[in-house]
Structure formats: C-alpha cells, structure tokens
Amino acid sequence: MKDLKTHAGFPIKPIYGPEDLAGRDVERDLGRPGEYPFTRGIHKHMYRDRLWTMRQYIGFGTPAETNTRFKYLMAHGQDALNVAFDLPTQLGLDSDDPRADGEVGRVGMAIDTLADMEEAFAGIPLDRVSVSLTINGMAAPITAMYFAVADKQGTPRDRVVTTPQNDILKEFVARGTWVYPVDPSLRLVGDLIEYSARHYPRSNPVSVCGYHIREAGCTTAQEMAYGLAIAAAYIDMMIRRGMDVDDFAPRVSFNFTAWGKIFEEVAKFRAGRRLYARMLRERFGAKNSKSWMFRALIGGGGSAFVPQEPENNIVRGAYIALAAALSGAQTMALPTYDEAYTIPSAKAQLIALRTMQICAEEAGAADTVDPLAGSYYVETLTNQMEDAIQAELAAVDRMGGIVDAIKSGAIQAEVARQAYRFEQALASGEVPKVGVNCHVAEGAAEADPEVELYTFDPKVAATQLSKLARVRRERDDAAARAALRRLSDEARGSTNLMPAIVDAVKVYATLGEINRAMKDVFGEHKEPVQW
Amino acid sequence: MKVLIAKPGLDGHDRGAKVVVQALRDAGLEVVYTGLKRTPEEIVAEAVQEDVDVVGLSILSGAHVPLSRRVLEGLRAEGADDVRVVVGGIIPPRDVEALRALGVSRVFPMGTPLPDIVKAFQGELDAGRT
Numbered sequence: 199m200k201d202l203k204t205h206a207g208f209p210i211k212p213i214y215g216p217e218d219l220a221g222r223d224v225e226r227d228l229g230r231p232g233e234y235p236f237t238r239g240i241h242k243h244m245y246r247d248r249l250w251t252m253r254q255y256i257g258f259g260t261p262a263e264t265n266t267r268f269k270y271l272m273a274h275g276q277d278a279l280n281v282a283f284d285l286p287t288q289l290g291l292d293s294d295d296p297r298a299d300g301e302v303g304r305v306g307m308a309i310d311t312l313a314d315m316e317e318a319f320a321g322i323p324l325d326r327v328s329v330s331l332t333i334n335g336m337a338a339p340i341t342a343m344y345f346a347v348a349d350k351q352g353t354p355r356d357r358v359v360t361t362p363q364n365d366i367l368k369e370f371v372a373r374g375t376w377v378y379p380v381d382p383s384l385r386l387v388g389d390l391i392e393y394s395a396r397h398y399p400r401s402n403p404v405s406v407c408g409y410h411i412r413e414a415g416c417t418t419a420q421e422m423a424y425g426l427a428i429a430a431a432y433i434d435m436m437i438r439r440g441m442d443v444d445d446f447a448p449r450v451s452f453n454f455t456a457w458g459k460i461f462e463e464v465a466k467f468r469a470g471r472r473l474y475a476r477m478l479r480e481r482f483g484a485k486n487s488k489s490w491m492f493r494a495l496i497g498g499g500g501s502a503f504v505p506q507e508p509e510n511n512i513v514r515g516a517y518i519a520l521a522a523a524l525s526g527a528q529t530m531a532l533p534t535y536d537e538a539y540t541i542p543s544a545k546a547q548l549i550a551l552r553t554m555q556i557c558a559e560e561a562g563a564a565d566t567v568d569p570l571a572g573s574y575y576v577e578t579l580t581n582q583m584e585d586a587i588q589a590e591l592a593a594v595d596r597m598g599g600i601v602d603a604i605k606s607g608a609i610q611a612e613v614a615r616q617a618y619r620f621e622q623a624l625a626s627g628e629v630p631k632v633g634v635n636c637h638v639a640e641g642a643a644e645a646d647p648e649v650e651l652y653t654f655d656p657k658v659a660a661t662q663l664s665k666l667a668r669v670r671r672e673r674d675d676a677a678a679r680a681a682l683r684r685l686s687d688e689a690r691g692s693t694n695l696m697p698a699i700v701d702a703v704k705v706y707a708t709l710g711e712i713n714r715a716m717k718d719v720f721g722e723h724k725e726p727v728q729w
Numbered sequence: 730m731k732v733l734i735a736k737p738g739l740d741g742h743d744r745g746a747k748v749v750v751q752a753l754r755d756a757g758l759e760v761v762y763t764g765l766k767r768t769p770e771e772i773v774a775e776a777v778q779e780d781v782d783v784v785g786l787s788i789l790s791g792a793h794v795p796l797s798r799r800v801l802e803g804l805r806a807e808g809a810d811d812v813r814v815v816v817g818g819i820i821p822p823r824d825v826e827a828l829r830a831l832g833v834s835r836v837f838p839m840g841t842p843l844p845d846i847v848k849a850f851q852g853e854l855d856a857g858r859t
Binding site for chain 2: 286289291300372375415617725
C-alpha cells in the first residue's frame with residue numbers, strides 16, 4: 199500500500215476508528231456550534247441562518263471600468279465587493295511616477311486621489327454593500343478615501359461596513375507591498391484599528407492573512423500558526439496602546455486558503471478556531487464572546503491552479519468551495535480558472551461565482567452545521583493539526599517572536615525552503631497534479647489553451663494621467679500642502695495619524711504625496727535577504 | 730556559470746524566484762538574488778558589477794514586455810550584450826514570441842517544470858536562442 203501524507207506531513211492511515219480518539223475530552227475540544235471554543239463553527243446554526251458571503255476579488259484598469267464590473271457581478275447575485283488595486287496604488291506611487299510606468303491599472307484599479315475612489319463607487323450604496331479593500335502598506339490613506347466617499351454619499355458612520363486588509367506583517371513575509379520599516383508600518387496598522395473602532399464601529403480594520411504566506415509556500419500548519427502569531431502581535435500592540443481587548447477584537451477577521459486535501463483543510467480551520475478562542479480568552483483576557491471568534495474569508499488558492507488544460511481549474515475551484523463550506527467560512531472567494539494566465543475575464547468571474555452558488559444551493563454543503571464532526575478521521579486530523587500548529591507557534595517563539603522573525607528574515611527563509619520542498623515533491627511526483635505530473639494528455643504541453651486573454655489597454659494609463667493632472671490643477675493647492683505638512687509633523691510624534699490622513703484625502707492630496715509625507719519621516723524598509 | 734535572479738518592477742511575488750535560486754544552487758551554479766522591487770537600471774548595474782553570465786527576470790504582474798526591454802537596452806548600453814536574459818512568470822503564450830524578438834534567450838511561462846528550468850541553465854540555454 200502506498201504511503202500517504204497530509205500537506206502538514208502527518209502519515210494518513212487507511213482506516214480510522216474510535217481508538218484514534220481515545221483519551222480525548224470531546225466535550226471540551228468540540229463544544230457546541232456557536233459556543234466556546236467554536237471548533238464546530240462560530241454560529242449556532244451557521245448557514246441555515248445566513249449563507250456565507252460571496253466576494254470575488256475584482257479590479258482592473260480605471261476606476262470607471264472596475265465600477266462596471268462591480269455592477270455586473272452584483273447583478274448576478276454577488277453580495278459584497280473585494281477590491282483589487284494596481285501595484286503603484288498598493289505601494290503609494292502616483293500614476294505619473296516613473297516607477298509606475300507600465301504598471302498603471304494592470305493588476306487592479308489605479309487610485310491617485312479621492313476623485314478616483316468616488317468614481318469607483320459611484321451608484322453603489324455603501325450603506326448596503328460590504329466592501330473589502332485589498333490594501334496593506336497604503337491601508338490608512340485608501341481606507342480614509344473610502345470613509346470620505348461614504349461620508350459624501352451621506353452614509354451614517356455606523357452603517358459603513360468595510361474590511362481593509364491592513365495586514366502589513368504578512369506583506370513582509372509574502373506579497374511584498376511594504377513601504378516603511380516594520381515599526382512605523384505597525385504604527386499605521388494600529389492607527390487604523392483604533393480610528394475605526396472609535397468612528398466606524400462596523401468596519402473590520404484588519405484582516406489577518408495566512409493565505410498569502412501559504413501561497414508563498416508554507417505548510418497548512420504554518421499557515422495557521424503564522425496567521426495566529428500575527429493576529430496576536432496586533433492584539434498585543436493594541437493592548438499596549440491602551441485599548442481594551444474587547445473594544446477591537448470583535449472586529450478582527452481572517453483570510454485563509456482552503457486548497458489542498460479537503461479533510462486536512464477542514465481540520466486546519468477547526469483547530470485554528472479553538473486555538474484562537476483559547477488565546478483570546480486565556481492569554482488576552484477577552485470577555486466578549488465575539489472577541490473569541492475566528493471569523494474568516496476562506497478561498498483563494500490560485501497557486502493550486504495550472505495552465506495545462508485550464509478548464510480543469512474550474513473543478514479544482516469547486517473542491518476549494520466545498521472545503522471552505524465544510525470549514526465554516528463566513529465569506530468565500532474563489533480563484534478563476536484563467537488566473538494562471540491573465541486578469542480574469544467576466545465569464546471566468548461568473549463561473550467562480552456560480553461555483554459557490556451551486557455548492558450552497560445544490561450540493562447540500564450548507565444544509566447542516568459542521569457536517570464532518572464526529573468523523574474519526576477529521577477529529578483525529580483536527581487534534582493532530584492543533585498539535586502541529588502549536589509546535590510551529592513554539593518555533594516562532596524560538597525565533598524571537600513573529601515581529602523579530604520577520605525583521606530578521608527567518609520566517610521568509612523558512613517559507614522559501616518549504617516552497618522549494620513542495621516544488622521538488624511536484625517534480626518527483628510525490629505530490630500528484632493531474633495534467634502536470636500524472637494523467638498528462640498527449641501533446642497537452644504544446645496545446646494553446648483556449649483561454650480568453652485580457653488585453654491590456656494602454657489608454658488606461660493615459661486616462662489616469664490626465665485625470666490626475668486635472669485634479670491637481672483644480673484642487674485648493676494651499677490646503678493640500680498644509681494638510682501634507684501637518685501629516686509629516688504628526689508622523690514625527692506619536693499621535694494617531696488617521697485624522698491628518700483623512701483631512702489630506704478630503705482636500706485631494708494624492709496618494710503619492712501622502713505616502714511621501716510619511717516616507718520622509720519613516721524611511722523605507724530594507725528587505726532582509728537571508729541567502 | 731554565474732546567474733543573477735532579479736525581481737524588476739513593483740511585483741512582490743517572489744516564490745518562483747526563490748525556488749529557482751535554490752534549485753540552481755543545488756545544481757552547483759553560483760546565484761545572486763536581488764530581492765524585490767528593483768528598477769531595470771539597478772538590475773543592469775548589479776549584473777555588470779557581479780559579472781554574471783545570465784540574468785533571470787521573474788515577473789508576475791503583466792509588465793514583462795516593457796521591463797524586459799529596459800533591462801536588455803540597459804545591458805547593451807553598458808556593453809554587456811553577452812549577458813543572456815531569460816524571463817519567467819505569468820507570461821501568456823502570445824507574449825513569448827514578443828519577448829524572444831526583444832532578445833530574451835528563453836522564456837519559462839507559468840507551469841514550466843523546475844527540472845526543465847535547471848536543465849536549460851545547465852548549458853542548454855544557447856540551444857533555444859534565435
């Protein structure tokens with residue numbers, strides 16, 4: 199019989215039985231759904247009361263183009279938005295910055311000023327739609343723009359539901375949209391959490407991401423462990439800043455992937471939920487049960503998709519949706535089958551949305567709470583995963599804690615090592631991939647996949663540049679300069695920078711100018727390359 | 730053979746670049762890695778200073794054509810025409826020829842098996858040159 203292992207490295211037996219759970223206190227480990235420690239899910243009735251939110255990741259070209267795609271998906275039943283920004287925006291460069299050349303509007307929409315944000319959300323009622331903003335290094339100014347648009351639409355502040363990603367620590371490990379050094383970057387994360395808790399009580403000011411670290415190559419257990427360690431670092435920082443844990447923890451959320459082996463993924467989330475609940479209650483002393491809940495967007499997983507026979511990725515997406523549903527996701531987003539090649543087409547986006555709808559409406563995955571509970575295999579895996587996550591957390595502690603391990607590059611080196619190991623396992627066939635290293639069709643490698651390719655329109659940059667020039671020309675320049683000077687001054691001190699950023703945004707200071715006002719004080723991050 | 734693996738532009742996805750660095754080192758090649766977000770000018774300067782034989786550009790943002798062009802032009806301007814340039818990342822099939830026409834020696838689109846990349850570096854790079 200062939201030896202099999204989970205992605206976390208546990209050997210998988212052909213049969214599991216009651217003996218695998220002997221000696222465990224099932225009542226303590228599982229509890230009831232909606233009750234501490236939430237192993238079985240954070241709500242009593244889960245999807246019977248409210249289905250997961252469907253939130254595809256969208257954004258390309260100009261704000262106007264993105265606005266059109268938003269409305270297209272909303273017309274087909276998507277109930278929330280997940281905004282992609284181009285790289286210059288993510289890094290705080292204006293579209294006319296020389297370093298932005300060739301990248302304007304390419305992997306997301308370009309935002310230079312509040313005027314762009316107004317256009318992106320024109321005709322979209324922000325008191326009724328929840329909007330995720332995939333923005334990190336620039337989370338403070340971009341969220342300030344979002345708040346300003348909501349204010350202009352007349353949305354009451356307690357009706358604004360937005361989730362800026364605002365997870366800078368994982369950007370230093372994976373994805374790379376850092377700008378400032380680690381410490382001032384953390385200060386900005388904290389400023390946004392604090393400001394949101396005070397003024398926008400239903401906004402979720404940080405979404406802690408294991409997802410990107412897993413996409414960069416780490417194991418399932420590491421994904422959960424690093425995510426929990428990063429969440430703990432933010433919570434610890436906010437408590438040190440003088441906030442009560444229950445004033446912000448109920449609004450902390452997570453973003454994780456679910457590609458891979460379905461039962462292992464489910465076990466990862468069940469174990470993660472109970473570890474997080476215990477951490478919040480026992481270590482941080484949270485008393486509000488909402489603070490103990492691991493609320494998660496689950497999905498993604500484009501790294502599981504391959505360009506060979508791309509339609510097979512639709513099937514892979516369906517299994518990810520199933521795993522996410524069985525894992526108790528609050529929100530779901532799927533990669534599109536064409537992602538290994540191109541900016542997703544409207545058709546591919548719709549198929550991803552339909553995949554989630556079929557999973558919910560036809561396949562029965564949403565019919566009852568935590569349907570795999572009591573499975574000898576899944577309960578055993580959940581226990582094993584809990585132990586493995588704790589072992590990885592102990593390893594992080596040995597590296598000096600997550601913040602120091604990120605500053606030194608130790609975590610980044612470990613993730614790169616795991617990515618290489620995984621690639622070797624793919625090359626050897628130890629990890630099977632249909633159409634790639636097994637069941638390879640004759641001539642498939644040479645076949646031109648029939649995927650509709652997104653044609654990048656060079657006019658996007660020109661449109662964006664002329665709009666930026668017009669905004670600069672028409673704004674009250676003295677007011678913009680004064681707001682930027684105040685921001686630089688406050689950056690030198692230790693007050694919360696959000697009010698200064700919000701004021702700068704409202705007088706149409708550009709994202710690049712706001713970034714520069716802070717960079718002049720904070721400096722730039724130097725990447726530790728441990729090679 | 731000495732290789733510079735580089736991340737030009739603003740793209741922060743470095744999994745592929747770091748995997749290739751490790752694989753080439755295991756194959757006995759000398760490899761320098763630039764880290765993220767280098768300008769084409771910085772990459773050219775580092776290639777010349779380190780006296781490498783090959784520059785490998787990893788680009789997943791879609792900006793591969795303009796970025797590769799600027800690196801190739803920069804190398805020519807420095808008189809380093811003999812440095813070969815290869816490109817890996819999310820490269821749609823229709824852009825492979827465009828990159829080759831610019832003077833890129835080899836293109837490794839998404840999904841290229843790692844052993845094929847290593848083999849190409851181990852002396853077969855020229856075979857694919859037009």
